[in-house]
Amino acid sequence: MYFVIILIHLNHLVSCFIEDEKKEINGSNGIKRDGEFTNRIVFTTTREDDPSLWFNDNYHQYEYIGQFWIGKTKYITAQISQKKTKEALSTLKEDPDINVLRQSSEISWVIQEKAYVRVKRTADTEWPNLWYLNDDVSPSMKIDEAWAAGYSGQGIIMAVLDDGLQTDHPDLAVNVDTDHDIDIYGFDHNPYPATGRSHGTEVSGLIGAVKDNNMCVVGVAFRCTLIGVRIAGTYALSDSEEAGGLNHYISNVDIYHNSWGPGDSSGFKGPGLLAREALQSGVTNGRNGKGVIFTWAAGNGQLSDNCNADGYVNSIYTVAITGVDNSKNAWYAEVCAPALAAAYGGSRDDRYLTTTTTASGCKSDGIQGTSYATAIASGIVALTLEANPNLTWRDIQHLIVFTSNRSGFNDTYSNWSINGANKEFSQVLGFGLMDAEAMVNYGTNWTTVPTQQNCTSATSFPDLSTNTSVSDSIHVTSGDCATINFLEHVVANISFSYSNMRGVTKLYLVSPSGTRSHLLHYREHDAVDNGTAGTQSWAFMSVHFWKETPNGIWTLEISSHNKSVTVTLNSWSLEFYGTSTDPWPTHFSSVVTTDTTTDVDTTTSTVTVTLYAVIFGSVGGTVGLLLIVAVVILIIKRTSISRNKQTNSESGPSYINEIPPDHQDLDMTIIDNMM
Structure with missing residues (x-):
């Protein structure tokens, strides 16, 4: 009886929480339901002159806003005139005046946009608490080892698409490019978050907080450049706004970090036409044709949800990342066939993560979710691109598959399996835990994969x-x-x-x-x-x-x-x-195994130790035995050192999902919708 009462109480709390979020989103722009029409249009034109000079004069029903590019195509945005907006404008059906534009010889394509609710997926002073970085956890993601090899994210530009970024946070400011920050809503270069919106600042700290400044934490890629793109939070988003964020500063950005998406648990939702074009354009034209990397949080709907119903996560152009905690998939992780790999995302069942937050703060309580796991993964990708800037977007995906490993983690949904190429995978955790040291090590001399x-x-x-x-x-x-x-x-x-x-x-x-x-x-x-x-x-x-x-x-x-x-x-x-041909070089393919648990290249070590054992076996007696033991220890150490040396020489959206501190024990729900 008590159990039933508790469940009813929790369901009531969840319902209230969701309704509060809906009220906030609805109140900001009048959107009552996901997918309603807005007062904005997007079009392309046959004219080559500046549309700001002629559009308002030719089409009095609309007012010019601006323009943006996806690849080589220029899109123009406008809004229904303020005078007309004061009339009863339906959000359930298209504005009839748009047919005037469709019949015009100057307009080659036009749509009236809809809005969609997207939610968040949720010697430094806190170094002792950074267990996911300082090897105070087993298995380790070996980020500290990648740092020791000389990698810090230097020269890599990371756009963080989220609910905003406190650009003057003392643990972030040095790494923020304020000239190219943007607020998609405000059409300005100030991504500062609204009151109570800290998710973007939190994931940014995990990615790129400054190292050794006696402030809060250190990010995985602590010398990368951060660009804040305020795209999530208070408002519902249109397709063109999403596309604009996903291609913002495309000429220079290397990685677009995304910890947002549709709400968890129900529905089939994904990017619109323009956002899909932006993703494809990013991997086609970004980084001088090598393609930008779109990292994406897989979602926090728990095992009762499936990330394949999320069209952002299941795009071939994105890198979907899920979360692990102590020995198993995190409690919030979803069943996810598109997930490439996992990273530590914090958990109420184990330990939360620690990171920067707004008001120049530092926070641990409640930091858990695939948002944060993906931030760590984005940092590892930045280290890898620093090790080899010539890696393509598909090289990065292959490297993640190649180097990630089960590492002893259990899949609480189903058993691990081995596919036909002898690679072990999980229905929840993809190919396993990411390994930063292996990523930079193999990435340095990686041969570009054949054409897709x-x-x-x-x-x-x-x-x-x-x-x-x-x-x-x-x-x-x-x-x-x-x-x-x-x-x-x-x-x-x-x-x-x-x-x-x-x-x-x-x-x-x-x-x-x-x-x-x-x-x-x-x-x-x-x-x-x-x-x-x-x-x-x-x-x-x-x-x-x-x-x-x-x-x-x-x-x-x-x-x-x-x-x-x-x-x-x-x-x-x-x-x-x-x-058509093997994308993994022959000398790499032989390394692929299932559930390796040692840092040593066991194939090389075993062969070498066996050879020495044969040589010294003839010595006999105690001396021979001692020599064999000494050689075994020496070879193992030298193999480990060799790998380190090789590394040096070679090497309004849904947050996914920040789980509200006051609702840690509740079923995962959309929070606005960060992951």
């Missing part, structure tokens, strides 16, 4: 219905996909229907090698929120088939978690991305 190839299977229309489980197969031959022998990403375009409760639908993709990836599992909140019959079409992505062959029989299983609900597989097809 892609192909698409035929579409199957099985029209299979079940209240238990049923499957359908697609046979991919070498002729169907002749350009790919080594897979990277696999995208499954699936259409399914449900008699009610959408969230009971479960989808599993099985490769020709027998690798089983959980594309979608039972989502309780989605079942409750979507209780009527319907159809869902979505692109699901998985990295679990990395380096496998696409050729053979692929099987898609669909099942219902509830026998009272019938689910139907309407159609599906597969998109394959990968390379």
Whole structure:
């Protein structure tokens, strides 16, 4: 009885918390529901002259705002005139006057924008508390070792897209580029957060707080340059605003850190047309064609949510990162086939992280979530790019897969598996814990991966219905996909229907090698929120088939978690991305193992020790035994030293999710929506 009362009380608190957030978002711009029309339009024009000189005169219903670029395309923004806005303007349907623009020979393309709620994913004085940096944890992410090799993030520019940044924080100011900070809402260069908004300042501290300044903490990439992009928090976001943030200062930015996205637990939501173009343009045109790195927090919906319903996280252009705590996936981590790897994200079950906060403060309490795990991962990527600035966006993804490891962590959702390329992976933790030392070590001499190839299977229309489980197969031959022998990403375009409760639908993709990836599992909140019959079409992505062959029989299983609900597989097809030749150099491929637990290159050490043992074995007696023991110790030490030397020579969005300190024991909910 007491347990029931407690649950009711917690649910009431959660409901109140969500409603407070909704009121704040709704009150700021009039948006009542996700996806309502705004008073803004975006268009392209056939004219080459400045639109600010002619647009208002030619189209009196609208007022010019500004322009931005995605790749080589110039987009112009305008708003419905203030006079007209005072009238009853519907947010549920398109403004009819937009047809005037569509019929104009000067306007080549135009849309009226919608707004979407996005939420956050949530000798320095605090050095003893920085357990995730100072090796006071096992297994270690070996960030201190990467520092010892001489890497600090020097020369790497990191744009932090979040709810703002306290640019004059004494532990951050030296590293902030105030000339290129931006407030997407205010159209100015002041990203200073609104009162009560500290998430962006917190993740920035984990990324790039200054080292050895007797202030608070040190960031992973403590000499990188930080650019604050205020994009999340108080307001709902339009597609063009997201796109503008994701391509801000694209000519110079190396990494775009994103700890935000749609709210957790329910729905299928992702980037709009312009934001998708911005992501593709970033990896195509950024860093002089090498591609920028988009890191993304995987979400905090816990095991009752699935990150594949988040179109930002499941993009092939983003690096999805989840969180771990002591010996297992963090309690807030989601089932996540797109997740490449994990980092320490703090946890109520173990220890919180420590970082900078607003009002020039320093904070530990409540710092947990994939937001913060991703900040640490972004810092590691910065160290790696410093080690080798020529690495491409796909090189970084391959390096993460190559160097991350299970490291003894348990997956509390399902068992770890080994794919057809002998790489161990988890349905929650991707390929395991990131290793900064290995990233800079192997990254230094990394050979650029071959050109990305892609192909698409035929579409199957099985029209299979079940209240238990049923499957359908697609046979991919070498002729169907002749350009790919080594897979990277696999995208499954699936259409399914449900008699009610959408969230009971479960989808599993099985490769020709027998690798089983959980594309979608039972989502309780989605079942409750979507209780009527319907159809869902979505692109699901998985990295679990990395380096496998696409050729053979692929099987898609669909099942219902509830026998009272019938689910139907309407159609599906597969998109394959990968390379024709092995992307990992031969001398690297042999290093790939499952769950290595030692810092020593065991293959080299074993061979060398065996050789010495044979040589000294003939000595016999006590002297020979002592010599063998001495040599074993010497070789192990020299191997470790050798690796270090090699490193020196080679080497209004949802925060994902900052968990409110006052609600640490509550079920994860959208906080506005940082992760």
